[in-house]
Amino acid sequence: MTTETTTGPALDVLRRVFGYDTFRGAQAEIIETVVAGGDALVLMPTGGGKSLCYQIPALVRPGTGVVISPLIALMQDQVDALAALGVRAAFLNSTLDGEQRRAVERAFVAGELDLLYLAPEGLRTRAAVELLERGRVALFAIDEAHCVSQWGHDFRPDYLELSMLHERWPDVPRIALTATATAATRAEIAQRLDLGAARHFVSSFDRPNIQYRIVPKDRPDRQLLELLRTEHGHGDGAGDAGIVYCLSRASVEKTAAMLVENGVPALPYHAGLPAPVRAANQARFLREDGLVMVATIAFGMGIDKPDVRFVAHLDLPKSVEGYYQETGRAGRDGLPSTAWLAYGLADVVQQRRLIETSDGDAAHRRNLNQHLGAMLALCETVECRRAQLLAYFGERHPGGCGACDTCLAPPEAWDGTVAAQKVLSTVLRLARERGQSFGAGQVVDILLGRDTEKIRRFRHQELSVYGVGADLAEGEWRAVVRQLLAQGLLTVEGEHGTLVLTEASGDVLARRREVRMRHEPERATRAARARKASPAADLADADVPLFEALRAWRAGEAKEQGKPAYIVFADATLRSIAAQRPVSLDQLATISGVGESKLERYGEAVLAVVGGAGT
Structure with a gap:
């Protein structure tokens, strides 16, 4: 240069x-x-x-x-x-x-x-x-x-x-x-x-202030609410701003209503809403503190709000590019933020089925499958998620970032070959012996030896694989099926998402291929929650009251102008003012984010707030 x-x-x-x-x-x-x-x-x-x-x-x-x-x-x-x-x-x-x-x-x-x-x-x-x-x-x-x-x-x-x-x-x-x-x-x-x-x-694609976490889906509404309450302040009425992404318009409406019913200020956003409603909801999200926007991916491109503290996904993104773009809307100000995804078997089945029924030729569907495969690999990795995410964009990272769930609570990798053979064999016998295909639920019921109306109606208790899966619980079998789908050892067909073998299945059944799987830790470690984001996180205790006083002044100024608070001053600038406590316009001018126009417009008012807080 x-x-x-x-x-x-x-x-x-x-x-x-x-x-x-x-x-x-x-x-x-x-x-x-x-x-x-x-x-x-x-x-x-x-x-x-x-x-x-x-x-x-x-x-x-x-x-x-x-x-x-x-x-x-x-x-x-x-x-x-x-x-x-x-x-x-x-x-x-x-x-x-x-x-x-x-x-x-x-x-x-x-x-x-x-x-x-x-x-x-x-x-x-x-x-x-x-x-x-x-x-x-x-x-x-x-x-x-x-x-x-x-x-x-x-x-x-x-x-x-x-x-x-x-x-x-x-x-x-x-x-x-x-x-x-x-x-x-x-x-x-x-x-x-x-x-x-x-x-x-x-530039580097690394966002070190974002903590990446992907959790097994288990009553996702409850999981989301727990995340917002325990880590993002929505249990005490002073919550963080964030975005929750859902796949469908119906789930957007349902999730937004659920959050509001539980005391979390939330707004919906999707293409089915009238344009004035979308515009009003977006304006409120940009201008007000602590709002949660529940949206389809129609929302978010170009969002400049710097203090989004979390981005949560309740459905599996279709690609790593989409996931990175959406999670990147958190923590633009550099403060600790969370990228959280709840992911389960139904997500994989749904995405595979959408690809199979999508418009376009075979090349288009192949491309979609490649994108989904990369996303599934990120979800199922036992390695550092940040390293895998960056590798997708051609950037090397040594791993061990200390700010993703696989680093904070390392999962176990286990030899799932026998379990895989049991699932694949069940799918194979249903097809060969009965000419039938079923979804994951029926396959798991057969392996567990359950006595259900559907089992009796189709006489599945007569299959040789009936009851051979007592060594694993239902949730574990569903995880096995999910990972077989992710690894391309199973696929789905039809609108009901029935399981079908792939060309690669034969190598596993013939014991020519080992299948490694991820076993989730019982629960996320407390380390994940230790990074709870706070605008005042890096301030000395004595400076926090001044910072909050500056935020209150900024909120009043922004409301009077009808503009987002960050347009007045960013949190990072207010933190610097609170820490340095300038007593003159010349001193205030040296603080990052205070240019000539803002110094002239707000300088005296800021100094008054600093003076009023004492030294």
Whole structure:
């Protein structure tokens, strides 16, 4: 990187506007590349500071930075956050009336905007292209660039049109950014956006402040409630903000209602809700403290809320990319946060069945199965989950992270070959001797030798495998079936999810292949709960009252402005103020996150709070 970027205009903007003294990671090199007119493809985890990589070049280069953002609902908050820093920002989308739109267009043409946010579909209109040609564009930033990938979990067809930017504006630098992409997806982004000559910047995908935990599903509503009450403050009325992901709209509604009935403030979000309800719920989640959003994956892309303390999944994600993207919405502020997933046999059966019945050709289904297989491998590993997660993205980690459940409460690996043979043999005998196929429940009942109406009706007590599974309990047999599905030694067919052997099953039945399995520890260790997140976790006891007083002042200020609290000041900035106790504006200006605009607007009020708390 050049001395000019680290000591020149870019660093001046970083300090003066954003209130930070130094760049993080590859930020300086990325910014240097774009300021100099080069293209960049940036992979950086959520919370890693991606937005600065295009905001600062937009403020340094002549003209207006045009940001392509996929979610209209979040543009307002992004613009509000920039306005609080004294940056001239605006957006053009369908929420504006005619006069508002014309005012923004006039400001852009007159060169009075630093940043202009557009939705990708907006660029497909002739009017938008003609508008951009009338003004001066400093750069194009394509946020959430993984949306261009047709194999991705957030595919947006409108992103495929963005290759036209290079054709129409060949001399304007472009920067594409995403928080998650494998090497294959990265290559697809470069190809589809015509970024063949762009420099690639790949930061570490590690989020050390996130504790990853995957637990066997056992009455998941109860498990979720226990997590929220014992680890995230919802047992004493001062709970953390978090997101709970469910697969279906019905389960979103049911789970949100269950939480509210149990005293947890929760809101639903899914595509079936009216647009005004979705927008209102999202706005409340961003602006209020301690709310829990229960949602399908329709919610979350681009969420800037820094104090999300947990992301919980009540259903199995379809891919590691989806899981990483969703869990990455926790802990953007760097404080300890939880990524929690309840996972069981029914999840595997359901996902396999959805793939078998999905639209698309065999290649498409094969791709979906590969994605699911990687997710199942993460769930079933006996090794460090962080190491396995990072390995998926091509990053090496030594393991032993101390912040995932397999490190905190190591599971046992056991030789499950005999157990696997019993299950596979039962499926085989049902098919060969009776021409029948059943789901996991009936197979387990046969192995346990149960006397049920269904067993008697189909005379399954006459099978040679009837009752041979008394050595394991029902839950253990279900775990065996789950792991056989995960390892591709069983599959499911039909809408009822009946079990069917695969080509690989024969090697196990013929004793040519050993089957290693994961045995869950009886219960998560207390170490998992020792990391309970708290905004004041790293403060001395004497500084906590001042921190809480600053948070109360911030809440009042945010409410008066009708904006999220983090737009006023982030928790990290308030913690620094509480610890350093500045007594002058000059001292306050040295604290990270206090730029010129915020110092002028809030400085005296903050000093009054500090003075009122004593020293």
